Amino acid sequence: MLTDELQGRLAKRIDLRILEKERKKKSEKDGFGKNKTIDEVFDKSTMMTVSGLKNSGIISYVNGAVGSGKESKTYWAVGPSGNDLALKIYLVSTSNFKKRHPYLLGDQRFSKIRKGTRHLVEIWAQKEFANLKQCYEAGISCARPITVIKNVLVLDFVGKNGVPYPLLNESEVDYGDYQEAISIIEDLYRKARIVHADFSEYNIFKTEKGLMIFDFGSSIDARHANAKEFLERDIKNITKFFVKRGLTVTNPADIIERLTK
Ligand SMILES: Nc1ncnc2c1ncn2[C@@H]1O[C@H](COP(=O)(O)OP(=O)(O)OP(=O)(O)O)[C@@H](O)[C@H]1O
Ligand SMILES: [Mg+2]
Structure with a gap:
């Protein structure tokens, strides 16, 4: 015989399971489940990364897109002191990155590469950040790098009033x-x-x-x-x-x- 307390706890857990399942179904329908991409840029993980940038005070908000290439889309964002920033978001949904493996192999800084596009894209963004930092610190005329988190690179905006x-x-x-x-x-x-x-x-x-x-x-x-x-x-x-x-x-x-x- 189950005690009332135990029954209550079990019921709660079952409720939670059902809720969890429902939530999952709904989110998959919304295109918002794990690994799903709402549009070609903002999959769930990228949204979380951008929220993280907001929560940590690196950016205040994101304005419109200013450029898009085959592998990334760049946005004009604004920092906490009203400074203009660029967010270069590498697309996770693209398969072009597989072609890029040869550029990473042979570069000692990026020797531990796992399989999988997402990981490769993140490594690629880190690589761009590392290159940019190396150049900026050497006094090359380039934008100041701010940070890179997963597939999102943050750097100073080069332009005026949101126009590059x-x-x-x-x-x-x-x-x-x-x-x-x-x-x-x-x-x-x-x-x-x-x-x-x-x-x-x-x-x-x-x-x-x-x-x-x-x-x-x-x-x-x-x-x-x-x-x-x-x-x-x-x-x-x-x-x-x-x-x-x-x-x-x-x-x-x-x-x-x-x-x-
Ligand atoms: N720091 C920046 N400030 C303002 N605009 C920028 C900045 N970096 C990039 N952009 C804009 O975004 C566009 C694309 O940037 P970038 O060349 O880095 O991306 P890409 O994915 O390599 O594009 P492509 O494949 O076309 O070369 C640029 O042409 C420019 O208009
Ligand atoms: Mg380019």
């Missing part, structure tokens, strides 16, 4: 811009010991104070086995852009030679 500065691609350019771009590549290599590996007119802002480089997700350590290959590609890519704009430029081979000898 124009990209180099969208701007008038002159010989000074070319020299500045090449000198950023050189400083990245010599001072920050980083090769950007995606250096292009689409990953450079043109601000009133000069060029600012961003999107360090693909960047690699200058000691990486393929670093020179990527360095060459960066120099050739940006040279091509300035040539297309009608400028007379230095032969990329001479710059590479000067930089790596």
